[in-house]
Amino acid sequence: TPVSLDRRFQDWIDAERKIEPRDWMPEAYRRTLIRQISQHAHSEIIGMQPEGNWITRAPSLRRKVALIAKVQDEAGHGLYLYSAAETLGASRDDMVADLLSGKAKYSSIFNYPTPSWADIGAIGWLVDGAAICNQVPLCRTSYGPYARAMVRVCKEESFHQRQGYEIMMALAQGTPEQKQMAQEALNRWWIPSLLMFGPPDDQSPNSAQSMKWKIKRHSNDDLRQRFVDMTVPQAEFLGLTLPDPDLKWNEERGHYDFGALPWDEFQAVLKGHGPCNRQRMAFRNKTFADGAWVREAASAYAEKQKARQAA
Ligand code: FAQ
Numbered sequence: 089t090p091v092s093l094d095r096r097f098q099d100w101i102d103a104e105r106k107i108e109p110r111d112w113m114p115e116a117y118r119r120t121l122i123r124q125i126s127q128h129a130h131s132e133i134i135g136m137q138p139e140g141n142w143i144t145r146a147p148s149l150r151r152k153v154a155l156i157a158k159v160q161d162e163a164g165h166g167l168y169l170y171s172a173a174e175t176l177g178a179s180r181d182d183m184v185a186d187l188l189s190g191k192a193k194y195s196s197i198f199n200y201p202t203p204s205w206a207d208i209g210a211i212g213w214l215v216d217g218a219a220i221c222n223q224v225p226l227c228r229t230s231y232g233p234y235a236r237a238m239v240r241v242c243k244e245e246s247f248h249q250r251q252g253y254e255i256m257m258a259l260a261q262g263t264p265e266q267k268q269m270a271q272e273a274l275n276r277w278w279i280p281s282l283l284m285f286g287p288p289d290d291q292s293p294n295s296a297q298s299m300k301w302k303i304k305r306h307s308n309d310d311l312r313q314r315f316v317d318m319t320v321p322q323a324e325f326l327g328l329t330l331p332d333p334d335l336k337w338n339e340e341r342g343h344y345d346f347g348a349l350p351w352d353e354f355q356a357v358l359k360g361h362g363p364c365n366r367q368r369m370a371f372r373n374k375t376f377a378d379g380a381w382v383r384e385a386a387s388a389y390a391e392k393q394k395a396r397q398a399a
Contacts, residue, residue, distance in 0.1 A: 212252015
């Protein structure tokens with residue numbers, strides 16, 4: 089009966105075993121994973137835009153080479169993740185169509201602008217830092233193909249994080265104007281980076297079931313706290329100030345306290361009203377249309393090969 093299948097499934101998960109594509113799984117487990125993995129894939133693809141914006145204007149050849157490599161890695165992450173979702177029976181065409189139509193979610197963080205070169209440093213340091221915090225535990229997520237994809241993704245993310253921190257370091261040790269640029273970028277990205285971890289635990293509808301299935305290994309608030317604790321000393325080392333007057337070490341908790349977060353802003357960004365939502369979607373749609381000839385040529389070539397083999 090389905091009841092005993094469900095129980096055996098949960099026992100298997102509780103024993104820290106992986107679920108593989110051909111294994112039986114509850115439909116809701118499959119749907120939750122397709123949702124999370126495809127949103128993650130879309131985030132990587134849309135996430136290429138804020139930094140792609142600076143490739144032509146990187147301040148040196150060395151910076152340009154590193155930035156191109158990073159943005160290219162993000163395309164690669166998107167492709168592994170779409171493939172992981174396909175192992176659950178999701179169709180690539182449907183996932184892409186949902187992104188292009190605006191039906192699918194992608195991370196709120198990529199709807200913020202990058203007006204200066206220092207934003208590239210801040211994204212690498214904070215956004216990739218947050219991504220690592222969230223994704224290292226996903227290397228132990230219960231679905232095998234997702235867990236294995238995360239191993240490589242996290243290795244690449246740690247290069248991205250160092251790349252960003254090193255940009256911040258150069259600016260923070262530069263002229264007063266450069267240090268000011270770094271501080272302003274930090275001011276822009278700090279709160280959005282904290283929002284990235286998702287709603288507070290008591291307002292996170294998917295958390296309880298996802299934790300039970302070991303899809304998520306830690307709650308949104310736990311990961312957010314871990315990120316704050318990790319980042320405060322890094323900011324101190326740079327000589328920059330985190331833009332939160334309530335940020336303070338709490339001896340009793342053994343963690344940093346921080347100020348209330350603007351959840352109304354988070355909800356607005358999710359509804360499409362962030363500073364760059366429209367621009368990101370318009371660019372993605374244009375790029376998809378501009379690339380149609382490549383997809384058509386590749387399909388025509390594949391057809392020709394198939395016909396030749398059949399003959
Ligand atoms: N933005 O019940 P929960 C990267 C949605 S890193 C937009 O807590 P869940 C690397 C959530 O989907 C960024 N939507 O949901 C990079 C749900 O909506 P739904 C991507 C958000 O899934 C760096 C609703 O709110 N990383 O790309 C956000 O249990 C630099 C309720 O929330 C991942 O995707 C948000 N920030 O927990 C690339 C990591 N937060 O679907 C380029 C994997 C929540 O019910 C440059 N994902 N929502 O309509 C996860 O760990 C989880 O899915 C969470 C959300 C933690 C994001």
